[in-house]
Amino acid sequence: MIEEKVTIINKAGMHTRPAATIVKLASKFKCEFFIYKDGMNINGKSIIGVMTLAAEMGSEVTLTFEGEDEKEAAAEIVDYFRRGFDEL
Amino acid sequence: MNISQKSISRKEYITVDYLVENSKDLFKLKLFSDNSGFDRKIIDQNLHRPGLALAGFVDLFSYSRVQIFGNTEMRYLSQLSEEKKAESIERIFKFSIPCIILTDGNQPFPKLIELANKYHITVFGTPFSTTKLIYLVGDFLDDQFAERISLHGSFVDVYGVGILFIGKSGVGKSEVALDLIERGHRLVADDHIILTKKGEGILMGSGTNLAKHFMEIRGLGIIDVERMFGVRAIRYQKRLEIVVELELWDEKSEYTRTGLEENTVNISGIDILHVKLPILPGKNITVISEVIGLNYLLKHYGYDAPKLFQDRLKKEISKNEKEQDLRGVKYFEHDFE
Numbered sequence: 001m002i003e004e005k006v007t008i009i010n011k012a013g014m015h016t017r018p019a020a021t022i023v024k025l026a027s028k029f030k031c032e033f034f035i036y037k038d039g040m041n042i043n044g045k046s047i048i049g050v051m052t053l054a055a056e057m058g059s060e061v062t063l064t065f066e067g068e069d070e071k072e073a074a075a076e077i078v079d080y081f082r083r084g085f086d087e088l
Numbered sequence: 089m090n091i092s093q094k095s096i097s098r099k100e101y102i103t104v105d106y107l108v109e110n111s112k113d114l115f116k117l118k119l120f121s122d123n124s125g126f127d128r129k130i131i132d133q134n135l136h137r138p139g140l141a142l143a144g145f146v147d148l149f150s151y152s153r154v155q156i157f158g159n160t161e162m163r164y165l166s167q168l169s170e171e172k173k174a175e176s177i178e179r180i181f182k183f184s185i186p187c188i189i190l191t192d193g194n195q196p197f198p199k200l201i202e203l204a205n206k207y208h209i210t211v212f213g214t215p216f217s218t219t220k221l222i223y224l225v226g227d228f229l230d231d232q233f234a235e236r237i238s239l240h241g242s243f244v245d246v247y248g249v250g251i252l253f254i255g256k257s258g259v260g261k262s263e264v265a266l267d268l269i270e271r272g273h274r275l276v277a278d279d280h281i282i283l284t285k286k287g288e289g290i291l292m293g294s295g296t297n298l299a300k301h302f303m304e305i306r307g308l309g310i311i312d313v314e315r316m317f318g319v320r321a322i323r324y325q326k327r328l329e330i331v332v333e334l335e336l337w338d339e340k341s342e343y344t345r346t347g348l349e350e351n352t353v354n355i356s357g358i359d360i361l362h363v364k365l366p367i368l369p370g371k372n373i374t375v376i377s378e379v380i381g382l383n384y385l386l387k388h389y390g391y392d393a394p395k396l397f398q399d400r401l402k403k404e405i406s407k408n409e410k411e412q413d414l415r416g417v418k419y420f421e422h423d424f425e
Contacts, residue, residue, distance in 0.1 A: 049279050052280050078276065
């Protein structure tokens with residue numbers, strides 16, 4: 001299991017477009033992917049779940065990956081968060 | 089089915105401000121003091137009547153609880169001299185009390201309000217009797233401080249039975265839920281479900297504030313179930329009764345055949361009926377879900393089909409008859425229909 005803490009750094013936060021991209025990225029992989037914020041641990045492969053978090057700029061979320069291709073998934077998804085969803 | 093510790097949360101406190109915002113009408117609270125104590129935290133779901141503390145015994149005083157002043161407390165204070173009154177109140181106000189509620193329509197005397205404002209302690213009044221208010225506030229705080237479990241799945245009320253569908257992403261939970269809605273059942277929430285422990289042995293499920301009755305259907309996108317199917321297709325909360333786990337057919341996995349023994353899954357200390365359903369071509373999960381709901385109801389009302397079948401089998405075996413007709417009828421009495 002890989003666990004990674006990331007901060008949302010783009011101005012608009014985790015809105016619809018990045019949420020959709022995250023789900024799309026995650027769905028490519030077989031491993032389980034969860035995003036945790038404020039007592040909610042949601043499935044990162046579901047768009048409604050990701051949007052439910054309503055993560056604003058500056059908020060911290062924890063990503064967990066578990067499964068056979070967890071390394072590849074973590075590398076790609078964590079990088080997408082660190083790039084500020086390409087909105088910087 | 090495993091629930092990670094991370095998915096279980098519990099509120100550590102609520103502020104007095106939160107209590108007012110969310111329960112003003114519920115408890116018919118009237119504010120007597122100013123709001124300078126609104127940021128105080130309530131960390132205990134129990135309530136306290138500070139009779140003894142007012143009288144002078146402050147050992148073991150449960151000051152962190154919401155303090156209830158009933159007729160006894162008010163009558164005791166009112167018969168004291170002004171000086172003693174102030175002394176008695178200040179004695180308990182030195183502790184960090186979250187707030188005070190005067191029950192039974194009791195009115196505060198000026199000194200109480202003056203000291204409450206000085207020590208930044210909020211004083212409310214309510215027309216409810218002490219017993220009634222303790223019951224109401226206790227229930228509200230129990231709910232606020234209850235364990236909450238967040239889960240991924242679809243939660244549907246099928247014939248009044250709360251069925252939670254779980255399974256891997258893309259296995260078709262939302263599609264089953266949608267199918268059930270089409271057939272007249274009611275959606276509680278899709279995708280992200282929050283279960284709240286209510287009392288002993290009960291889990292209540294609801295959706296999140298933001299997602300409400302929105303649902304994602306893969307290949308289609310997000311739909312609004314309430315708008316699309318109307319108010320009959322939804323409900324806001326439901327007790328969880330059965331967990332149905334959908335999974336792709338696995339030859340190695342064992343599935344229930346007779347239904348004589350029931351499997352349960354433990355969610356936060358509560359055992360919930362657990363049904364594992366393999367997905368196969370030609371298998372209508374929706375209809376099976378309805379049957380699961382109906383079967384649960386039958387059992388609930390005392391009819392247990394597998395057990396009855398077992399009893400019949402036992403009876404048949406013990407009869408030990410030599411000549412038996414395997415057919416379910418004696419003979420076809422001139423009936424060629």
